[in-house]
Amino acid sequence: xxxxxxxxxGLVQSGGSLRLSCAASGRRFSDYSVAWFRQAPGKARxxxxxxxxxxxxxxxxxxxxxxxTIARNNAENTASLQMSSLKPExxxxxxxxxxxxxxxxxxxxxxxxxxxTQVTVSS
Numbered sequence: 317x318x319x320x321x322x323x324x325x326g327l328v329q330s331g332g333s334l335r336l337s338c339a340a341s342g343r344r345f346s347d348y349s350v351a352w353f354r355q356a357p358g359k360a361r362x363x364x365x366x367x368x369x370x371x372x373x374x375x376x377x378x379x380x381x382x383x384x385t386i387a388r389n390n391a392e393n394t395a396s397l398q399m400s401s402l403k404p405e406x407x408x409x410x411x412x413x414x415x416x417x418x419x420x421x422x423x424x425x426x427x428x429x430x431x432x433t434q435v436t437v438s439s
Contacts, residue, residue, distance in 0.1 A: 318342035318428040320412045325433030332402050336433060338395040338412030346390035348415040351426060352397045354408035354435075361411070363421035365397060375420060380406075402437045409434050 324336040338350065351366035365376045365386040374386055383402075388395040395412060409432040418425035 318345055318348065318414050320414060320428055320430035322410060322412050322430040322433040325410060325435045327436045327438065328402055330402060330404055330437055330439050332437070333398070333400045334402065334435060336397040336399065336410055336412075336435070338397075338430060340393045340395070340414065342393075345393045345414065348428075349420065350386075350388055350395040351413045351416065351420060352384075352386060352395075353411045353413060353423060353426075354406075355411070355432075356405075356408040359408075361423050363423075364410070366416075366420045367395065377421070399435070402435075404437045404439045407435060407437050 319341045321339045328334050347369055349369050352364040353361050354364050355361040363377050367374050367386045367388050383400050385398040411432045412430040413426035415427040416425050
């Protein structure tokens with residue numbers, strides 16, 4: 317069992333930056349891949365970024381590539397999402413997820429989820 321808790325969301329102007337954190341409890345966090353998803357009002361939850369548990373390889377959605385950076389610290393049981401050059405269309409609730417059982421960009425394959433943190437980008 318892994319419990320995830322996100323923090324770091326808030327209101328930022330377009331072009332600004334935010335750093336989201338995901339704190340995990342549970343002894344096997346280092347064995348799991350981690351991902352960030354987001355969900356805007358009235359839209360489906362969508363993949364943002366993921367980082368592997370073993371080689372720390374990363375993948376990003378095209379919409380955030382070059383602007384967002386995912387990282388993890390297994391010693392501290394944390395993951396992060398550094399977001400730069402934010403745009404109004406990045407406004408969403410951001411969720412941390414862990415333990416994928418399939419294709420990384422599918423919502424349905426992630427077993428553990430945090431409660432989400434709101435990110436609002438004003439124009």
